[in-house]
Amino acid sequence: NGALFxxxxxxxxxxxxxxxxxxxxxxxxxxxxxxxxxxxxxxxGNGLTLSASGAYIDAYLSTxxxxxxxxxxxxxxxNPCPVDPTNPNSPTYPPFAPEGQQLPTTxxxxxxxxxxxxxxxxxxxxxxQGNFTYQSAIWPNLLTAERTVLGQQEGYGIANFSFxxxxxxxxxxxxxxxxxxxxxxxxxxxxxxxxxxxxxxVYDSVTQPRLIGLQFSQRFGSGH
Numbered sequence: 001n002g003a004l005f006x007x008x009x010x011x012x013x014x015x016x017x018x019x020x021x022x023x024x025x026x027x028x029x030x031x032x033x034x035x036x037x038x039x040x041x042x043x044x045g046n047g048l049t050l051s052a053s054g055a056y057i058d059a060y061l062s063t064x065x066x067x068x069x070x071x072x073x074x075x076x077x078x079n080p081c082p083v084d085p086t087n088p089n090s091p092t093y094p095p096f097a098p099e100g101q102q103l104p105t106t107x108x109x110x111x112x113x114x115x116x117x118x119x120x121x122x123x124x125x126x127x128x129q130g131n132f133t134y135q136s137a138i139w140p141n142l143l144t145a146e147r148t149v150l151g152q153q154e155g156y157g158i159a160n161f162s163f164x165x166x167x168x169x170x171x172x173x174x175x176x177x178x179x180x181x182x183x184x185x186x187x188x189x190x191x192x193x194x195x196x197x198x199x200x201x202v203y204d205s206v207t208q209p210r211l212i213g214l215q216f217s218q219r220f221g222s223g224h
Contacts, residue, residue: 006034026067034058079095110136140187150188153204
C-alpha cells in the first residue's frame with residue numbers, strides 16, 4: 001500500500017509562550033506539506049513474515065510569518081516583513097519564521113520494520129518478533145528565535161523484542177521494550193518564555209526506558 005500527498009494550509013494554528021509565559025495560539029502564514037507513505041508486507045514462507053512502513057513528510061512554511069496581518073486579514077508575505085503591514089514603504093524587520101522553515105513536531109522521516117517467525121514448540125504455537133522504529137530530528141517550535149533557544153530534538157530509533165508461546169486460549173509473552181535503552185526526545189518545552197526569562201530550564205519528555213517483562217494473557221468466549 002502507498003500514497004502520495006500534497007497539501008496547502010492557510011493560516012494554520014500553532015502555539016507558543018507569550019511574554020508572560022502564558023500559552024498563545026496564533027495563526028501563522030501559509031504552509032505546504034508534501035510527502036509519501038507506504039506499507040509493505042512479505043510472507044517469506046516457513047513461518048517468517050517481514051513488514052515495513054514509512055513516511056516522508058516535507059512540511060514547511062510557504063510564506064514568511066511576520067506575526068501581523070494586513071487590514072483585510074490577509075497574511076503578510078513580503079520579504080522581509082514591514083513594520084506596518086498596511087504600508088509597504090515602512091521600515092522592515094526579519095520574519096519571526098522565514099519561508100521554507102520546517103514546521104514544528106514533524107519529522108521528515110519516520111518508519112518501522114518488523115520481522116516475525118512463527119513455529120510449533122512442544123505442542124504449542126510460538127513466535128519470536130523483532131521491531132525497530134525510527135524518526136528523524138524535529139523542532140519544538142515554529143519561531144526561529146525560540147527554537148534556537150530550545151534546540152533541535154535529535155532523531156532516534158527504538159528496538160523491541162518479544163517471544164510468545166500460546167496454547168488454546170492461553171499465552172505467555174517475554175518482552176523487552178526499548179532494548180538498547182534509547183532515550184529519545186518526544187516533546188521539549190520550557191516553563192518560562194524563552195526570550196524574556198534569561199537562562200531557562202529546558203525539559204524533555206523522553207521515551208520509556210528499557211522494560212523487561214513477562215505477560216500472561218487469556219482469551220474468553222467461544223470464538224463463534
